Amino acid sequence: MKAFACQACGQPLYFEAQLCESCGRRLGYRPWDRTLAALEPCQGRPGFWLCSGQPGPALKLCDNARFDACNWLVDAGEGKAIYCRACRHNRTIPDLSVPGHRDLWTRIQIAQHRLFDSLLALRLPLATRPADPRGLAFDVLHDPLADAPEGPSVLTGHADGLITVSLTEADDPARERRRHDFAEPYRTLLGHFRHESGHYFWSRLxxxxxxxxxxxxxxxxxxxxxxxxxxxxxxxxxxxxxxxxxxxxxxxxxxxxxxxxxxxxxxxxxxxxxxxxxxxxxxxxxxxxxxxxxxxxxxxxxxxxxxxxxxxxxxxxxxxxxxxxxxxxxxxxxxxxxxxxxxxxxxxxxxxxxxxxxxxxxxxxxxxxxxxxxxxxxxxxx
Structure with missing residues (x-):
């Protein structure tokens, strides 16, 4: 992962940052050149942004930014796309009206975007489901087992390009219990995404x-x-x-x-x-x-x-x-x-x-x- 700094004030920034902690500017990640840009509102075009101090077209933030779950920008050349190059692979997301789901999903989104940054850096083929029946898609599902121990369980896994992620994996205590139960030395959200993407790319490469x-x-x-x-x-x-x-x-x-x-x-x-x-x-x-x-x-x-x-x-x-x-x-x-x-x-x-x-x-x-x-x-x- 690259290091980032606010172009307006020089404040060091994390990859996931949505606002600069120093100057308060909105931030947006440009996946096409792997740059975290400080943004300024585009005058007369609500919802569009310009990169601070840089010439270029007006850009949109991914629609999932409204949930504070994404900070990626959508390239102006991508037509009517409303989702970024990572979020457009989401097929199912959890019910965000349920208390706690939004926070857990946001953690999953962060891991997913870190995965996609690597895949894009490697220039690997990334097709969506609408464009290719074998394209890469994600279902992030609530695990009923979290509510009733005797109920069915959602397992994180891959099948024919569809990666299912249990929302419970974003719950740190629950994930740590599973790590202990399976005697694993390492179990993280990002590790899950990288592992399951391996199954997908085995089928493609x-x-x-x-x-x-x-x-x-x-x-x-x-x-x-x-x-x-x-x-x-x-x-x-x-x-x-x-x-x-x-x-x-x-x-x-x-x-x-x-x-x-x-x-x-x-x-x-x-x-x-x-x-x-x-x-x-x-x-x-x-x-x-x-x-x-x-x-x-x-x-x-x-x-x-x-x-x-x-x-x-x-x-x-x-x-x-x-x-x-x-x-x-x-x-x-x-x-x-x-x-x-x-x-x-x-x-x-x-x-x-x-x-x-x-x-x-x-x-x-x-x-x-x-x-x-x-x-x-x-x-x-x-």
Whole structure:
């Protein structure tokens, strides 16, 4: 994620900010150039805005701004569109008249927009349901289980381009209970969105294309029964012995689809966090060598070995910072060579937009060597 500042007064701003805390100006995010702009009302055109101190056409805020649930702008060239490039993928939202729903949905919106900022930065294909029957859509649903323990439950998941998100996942205590119940070291809203988007992009970039063969060589045959794999995972009370050597997480060991989705999510974790470290000038020195994320074009030309060489020391540093505050590790994972090889597949898949006809041996080898050279303490070792 980039760093932002108010163009009118210089106040540092978060990605989600809707008003500048210093000068009070309205803010709007331009997803087409990843800029958070200070806005001024367009005289004589109610509902339209101009970017402060910058020439350009009048712009509209996404219609969900009226719920304080979005700060993105709609490009003037997008005709009669009223929703931004993230919100137009929403198919169902919760009943906002129910007390508490609006706040929970706003948290979900923030995570969704952070996901879309990454997907747009990677220039991945994003079709809506009206434009494509297989397009990406979101249903954010209230979970009846939150009201009656014996009632049905809404599960977060993906099916044929439709991502369902349980509103309960935005409730921090409820999500933490689920994390504990499933013995997960990490469970966040943004993590859910990144994981489920991995299922969607598997169907768009891997399924039925040249990347399917290389996928099966690395992740396994997805044609094995998914339901049986789930039942085996939960019946056996967890992943197989030695899973850490082959998978980024215990859940990744369930099935090749979940392995890919978890690997995809961790690739996005890595890229977005490295960009944040870069814009804040974070640097590392080890054995006389300096690692500088600011030199990396995270979303473009950076090679995976460069990303891995910066990522491993960064995770050690942020985990150490968290421990200094008595907090759990921010990133409680350490990718082994087999996992780095899978990350290489995702890296090349994203760069080729699915035109990947072979296992990326050279990319993987360089990244594995970089990972071994930059290897740091395993957070699971305590």
């Amino acid at each position: 891997v399924e039925g294309g040249p990347a399917l063969g290389p996928f099966r060589k690395l992740f396994g045959d997805e044609r094995q029964s998914y339901q049986a794999a789930l039942e085996t995972h939960y019946r056996c009370d967890g992943p197989p012995a030695g899973w850490r050597e082959r998978f980024i997480s215990a859940y990744a060991a369930v099935h090749p689809w979940e392995d890919f989705a978890e690997t995809w999510a961790h690739y996005l974790h890595m890229a977005d966090t490295l960009e944040t470290a870069a814009v804040f000038g974070v640097r590392f020195e080890r054995d006389g060598a300096r690692m500088d994320p600011a030199r990396l074009d995270v979303w473009g030309s950076a090679s995976l070995d460069q990303l891995i060489a910066a990522w491993l020391p960064l995770t050690f540093a942020v985990n150490s910072l968290n421990r200094s505050m008595g907090q759990p590790d921010l990133y409680p994972f350490l990718p082994e060579p087999a996992v780095i090889t899978k990350l290489a597949f995702v890296h090349d898949l994203v760069r080729t937009k699915g035109a990947l006809a072979a296992v990326p041996d050279e990319t993987a080898l360089k990244a594995v060597i970089a990972g071994l050279a930059a290897r740091v303490g395993d957070p699971q070792a305590g």
